[in-house]
Amino acid sequence: MKIFIVGLGLMGASYAQKLTSVGHDVFGFDKDHNTNLKALNEGVIKGYNLKDMKDCELVILALYPNQIFEFIKSNLSYFDTQLITDISGTKTKLLDEVLELLPKSINYVSHHPMAGREKSGYDHKDVTMFKNANFLIIDSHHAKPHHIETIKKLGLDLGFKRQIVLSAYEHDELIAHTSQLTHLIAVSLMLMNKNEHTKDATGDSFRDLTRIANINEILWTELFLDNKNALIQKIDEFVDVLGELKHDILASNEVILKEKLKESKKRRISFDETNTR
Amino acid sequence: MKIFIVGLGLMGASYAQKLTSVGHDVFGFDKDHNTNLKALNEGVIKGYNLKDMKDCELVILALYPNQIFEFIKSNLSYFDTQLITDISGTKTKLLDEVLELLPKSINYVSHHPMAGREKSGYDHKDVTMFKNANFLIIDSHHAKPHHIETIKKLGLDLGFKRQIVLSAYEHDELIAHTSQLTHLIAVSLMLMNKNEHTKDATGDSFRDLTRIANINEILWTELFLDNKNALIQKIDEFVDVLGELKHDILASNEVILKEKLKESKKRRISFDETNTR
Structure with a gap:
């Protein structure tokens, strides 16, 4: 699967490294250009051009919650048939805003990887942190069953153990x-x-x-x-x-x-x- | 040093095993006779007769806080020149009662090993739990400087890293x-x-x-x-x-x-x- 990851901090870089290692074509972008160059050199991503989002099947927004809405708004023209997801730790407020902004035709399934580290940033990436952790997938009126399945598969590929589907409110x-x-x-x-x-x-x-x-x-x-x-x-x-x-x-x-x-x-x-x- | 340990639960048994392994002559007693036999058979203690307390240099009361006072009261005749210590997790109330009960000639220095396990009982003994943990020693009017040194040495022999001396109230x-x-x-x-x-x-x-x-x-x-x-x-x-x-x-x-x-x-x-x- 061709995947684009926006944000190559601790989480985004760990996603990129793991997804590359299991055979996906992973592209990514970080606002820090040195991070993009490092990720490319280390083989963690295949490219860092935002335009590559256009023909990816899956776009993962590995940004801080407050950056997600702004990023989508500023880059709306890139989105079409891809499935978009994010890793934010809270969901109700975010999805209220994002799903209001997005045209109904855009596919969006939010998820929350229950894993982390005390240290942040690309250099602390660590694919082992996902092993056997919990993976929460958010059901909403934008979430089609086969897209939920795609996100479940993402969780499995990353090494998470249990995939739970629940509402933003319950989450x-x-x-x-x-x-x-x-x-x-x-x-x-x-x-x-x-x-x-x-x-x-x-x-x-x-x-x-x-x-x-x-x-x-x-x-x-x-x-x-x-x-x-x-x-x-x-x-x-x-x-x-x-x-x-x-x-x-x-x-x-x-x-x-x-x-x-x-x-x-x-x-x-x-x-x-x-x-x- | 000849040491007697009263109570061969998780803590007492771990003390006995570790102190035996570093060369002390360790005797012990548990109210459960099967535990005494097991500890003797496994070489964790050399005997389980309470009378052996009489000629030990150090008696360690590895009992629940509320049992310590009762044990001392019932066995006062065994105590003479030994140094007595306990591992209780609270000190003010215990020492108020114990030091009131004991003749001034009896040597008593309380301590608190900052280590534990979720499971209790002889069979869960584990000498590794003390490694690099903190060891608190209680200063009181019964505690002579050379006895505090003996308890410090006990902590080192058990594998604790830092020995801190403080009052019962501060503890x-x-x-x-x-x-x-x-x-x-x-x-x-x-x-x-x-x-x-x-x-x-x-x-x-x-x-x-x-x-x-x-x-x-x-x-x-x-x-x-x-x-x-x-x-x-x-x-x-x-x-x-x-x-x-x-x-x-x-x-x-x-x-x-x-x-x-x-x-x-x-x-x-x-x-x-x-x-x-």
């Missing part, structure tokens, strides 16, 4: 919990710290819970704001549950505490059984 | 943040979940932040309740910081959000520079 609600709330928690754990000895009193739990506090502030500010409604609701739900645990501790509700921890253990073990990597 | 305040709060967060993330598709929409962040939600409910209920005051304060501080982030998101304070995420990134990178394992 954003789930992601608010599993991804955005978890990042806000990690950030809060780092920001609340006033004791210089904290680093000496840490075990694996603190290390694990704050790994993602090493965060890309530009991307995540966008993601938090784009998914504001779902995220605020998840913060409130989380603070409620934590507040109830605090109440149980204050009141020395030993029996209730043990029951809650047992339930947590049960859920986490069940999660691991279906979600090992 | 409990730090641990409330880095260990107990993080476990409550992981538990809350599992308990708040009502959507059966959550497991399909997870990346590494959710997996990392909920690993410790697979929690030993008996031990951690004790730890939460024993360290109630410090823990409640840390929950409140954390919820305040998260609440401010929520406010920034609600108000679309893009500039402030980016600044906070940058500060979080800076702190986490600095943490990693001093705390890699």
